[in-house]
Amino acid sequence: MPVLLIVLALGVFAYLYWRHRSTTLTRDCRWRQDRRRGIWRCAFCGAQKPGTQAPRVCLRPKE
Secondary structure (H helix, E strand, C coil): CHHHHHHHHHHHHHHHHHHHHHCCCCCCCCEEEECCCCEEEECCCCCEEECCCCCCCCCCCCC
16 A cells, blocks of 8 residues: 555646746646637736647746
């Protein structure tokens, strides 16, 4: 049983590490797709990105 818990914990930490390394989105990033215009727009900062796939990179200007 303790081995199972350790494996489960390692799996969770590996997933969280992978998620952190594969995206730069912040908690404020709220991407909404405008299919008619073919763009993605961030509801928080107003950034826009053309395409059909959801953005995985924060486009907010660094201040």
